[in-house]
Amino acid sequence: MPVIGLWLFGDTSTTEQMKELAERTLDYAFFCCDGIYNMDIAEAVACANMVGAKHSIPYHMAPGELFSRERAEQFNAENRMLVPAGESFTIE
Numbered sequence: 001m002p003v004i005g006l007w008l009f010g011d012t013s014t015t016e017q018m019k020e021l022a023e024r025t026l027d028y029a030f031f032c033c034d035g036i037y038n039m040d041i042a043e044a045v046a047c048a049n050m051v052g053a054k055h056s057i058p059y060h061m062a063p064g065e066l067f068s069r070e071r072a073e074q075f076n077a078e079n080r081m082l083v084p085a086g087e088s089f090t091i092e
Contacts, residue, residue, distance in 0.1 A: 004056075029055070031057070035086065045076060058072055069082075
């Protein structure tokens with residue numbers, strides 16, 4: 001059975017440990033990016049590019065919204081993957 005590299009960033013900002021994650025060759029990384037109690041979209045993009053996962057997924061983009069297409073489009077990280085509220089995908 002293959003191993004899937006998955007990382008979910010909670011309410012956080014940039015940390016030194018994120019540089020180490022690039023060495024792990026993650027398949028999926030999820031980035032909180034509402035900018036209230038965690039990083040904003042610009043910082044989340046920088047972190048996503050630092051981590052270098054095969055799929056970088058923004059979430060928790062705006063207070064009170066499950067998904068914001070406008071804000072999701074601003075998450076212009078390499079390997080961006082957008083998953084609107086109510087949609088699903090298969091982790092492979």
